[in-house]
Amino acid sequence: MIHDYHLHTHFSCDADASVEAMCRAALARGLKEIAITDHVDFTPEDPCYRYFQAEKYWAATQRCRGKFEGALVVRVGVEIGEPHLYPAEIRSLLAAHEYDFVLGSLHWADGRPLFRSSFFDGLGLDGGIALYFEELARLAEEGEYDVLAHMDIVRRAAYRRYGLRELDLRPHEARVRRVLRVVAERGKGIEVNAAYVRKGIGDPGPSVQVLRWFREEGGRIVTLGSDAHRPEDVGRGLDRALEMVREAGFGRIAMFERRRVRWLNL
Ligand SMILES: [Zn+2]
Ligand SMILES: [Zn+2]
Structure with missing residues (x-):
């Protein structure tokens, strides 16, 4: 296993484990490098x-970084919700410490929660997907981040509302490509997020199809995260996530140190 670049601890409102417990679990799984990415939310x-x-x-x-030195590389990151909406707050957050890695996430679009089935109220499936990718494009263009987290998270609400285990994004190709293009042009990346697997929704996401679109749009930076x-x-x-990255034709995975990319060839 290469790395796990999306992990939460009790510094997130929805997790209980200590940083040390997550590091020990990573070592036990044979990981050599991880990024802790706790939630920072201003919505x-x-x-x-x-x-x-x-x-x-x-x-x-920092304590865990020292404690596991030589056995496990611990990168310190954050997962920022809706970063395009809170530029001043994020500037001061990132100025205070030298973080290694910043995930940018959309958990809310137009006041609608992407983790609940009510996201689709009054919109329908296609209307909801369209609204999601419109807002994600704004985040991709204006937000501060290194890697866009779970860029197909609308799958979660679609699963809850419609029981869909897969989301065919081909009807929305232009909208999805617009997001991928701006991510690539800004020199940012996307992650393959495996939370869908443990939630019983299906494969990690986004799909191999979307990963291929990202490559075609000039995207190079991809990370893997269990969330x-x-x-x-x-x-x-993450074994499946890595397979998907290879299948899409990527030859390397990105690692981050002080927000600069280091490459690991596959
Ligand atoms: Zn998230
Ligand atoms: Zn997360």
């Missing part, structure tokens, strides 16, 4: 709104 409706404690988080992650919120889920689904 008032979000359950994690202003939950993040930057100073305590920094101290705890584990518990130690037992660290690394879960």
